[in-house]
Amino acid sequence: MAHQQAQFMAAGVSSPFNSAAQPMAGGYGQPPNNMQVMNHYDRSKSSQPSSAFPPQYNNYYQQQPGGDARSRPASRGDEEARRRRSRSNHRSSSRQRDYRQDTPQDAYNYNTPMGGVSNNVTPPSPTPEPSQSAQSQLDAAQRRPAYLLHRDLVIGKGSYGQVCIASRGEAEGHSGGKSGKRKKFACKCVMLRNDPKYIAKLQEEVNVLRELRGHDNVIRLYDVFCVDNELFIITELGRGGDLFHLLTTHPKHGVTEAYAAKTVAEMLSAVAFLHSRKICHRDLKLENWVLESGKDVWSPLKLIDFGLSTHFTPGHRLSRVVGSSYYVAPEVLKKSYTEACDLWSLGVIVYMLLSGAPPFYGKNDEAIKASIVHGEYQFPHELFRDVSDDAMAFVSCLLSYSIEYRYTAEQALTHPWLKANCDPEQLQRAKDGARGVGALNDVYSGDVAMQM
């Protein structure tokens, strides 16, 4: 994001970070050279350092059982000891583990012929046929229906496969507009398994993405198809990379309140919209928000990764323990929860945006879970010195242990902290988005959309 930084500074836009900016890595808003993209986005979880966060995140304070959430500023000695403990803890703790024990029960559809463009996830045939064409022999760039898949341009890796760049242009039968440029997309590539539960999970992910099309802060689905037992989910490309990357590649902690408020308004807009459609995301975390533009860190945020999302019935409790360390709500760990778990996760995200550290932590997943279930957190002075009382009050409304008192996304959008720190037009757009105003106007236009 060196060029992002340069861009907003040159344009006279205020820096989103709390401290003097140093060049940051990441982003691919400029025509990327392959190596840049690989360097910044080939973030294989297996190759992640064992620390949950890079060193600049390791200033977590020690939990003080029984302490007031807004309690005493830590003394310098305390803080040093905590930092030391925290640093050694996080060297050995695992990164963002998912508690994936989830098996959505929706029916799935086996009807789509291989290679077709479809909304349906097609399971592999029990005895896979040998590779059918020269297509499968192309390695670095493979031609798929209407897209060129750039297998070498990996922008992310998750537990289900990898996400790479796909593009299309005149060669694939699409006009490139006036500029004649190829349009780029993100393509999630997932090997299919002959496992109905697994297929049903993917089907739910695709269904949810399709249902949410048109909201400004939800990544837009363009296409889904299967080729040779591999599923390809083509979505809009978040060119600015994800928020985890943005925060952790910056040398200092936290973002300004103005940037946090803009970010949170957009997140709440998306989450309110999801909940109005009776969809619970269940995996909100910094990594699952990407910036639309690689040139402007103030560009809109987009929610990605609906792999753990589920439809819910109001009044019915969900029970499967799913989510990611640090962000998972206590009631999820207790196996009885509602869509309010998403608001808890947003509370964790805002806390982290403002301070650069998570509110609940521990030396391993078990310790993190125990800290979350215990439910007590603080706003340590050294991390929140420059943060307003209103901002902390806002975080408290989301990190309410009791879901009765926890704000809904709609309620949170009316909080005075957002009003004081957000551009009014932006806040209004977020509120409109929460009610699905933009989404209702999302006409399926254009050839790609027609394929859906």
Ligand SMILES: Nc1ncnc2c1ncn2[C@@H]1O[C@H](COP(=O)(O)OP(=O)(O)OP(=O)(O)O)[C@@H](O)[C@H]1O
């Ligand atoms: N549309 C996109 N635009 C930009 N980056 C993306 C996009 N989709 C995914 N990514 C990147 O790829 C990473 C992995 O994608 P995703 O979360 O969808 O995969 P996953 O297998 O479901 O991962 P996880 O195991 O974390 O749930 C993301 O954290 C993000 O950095």
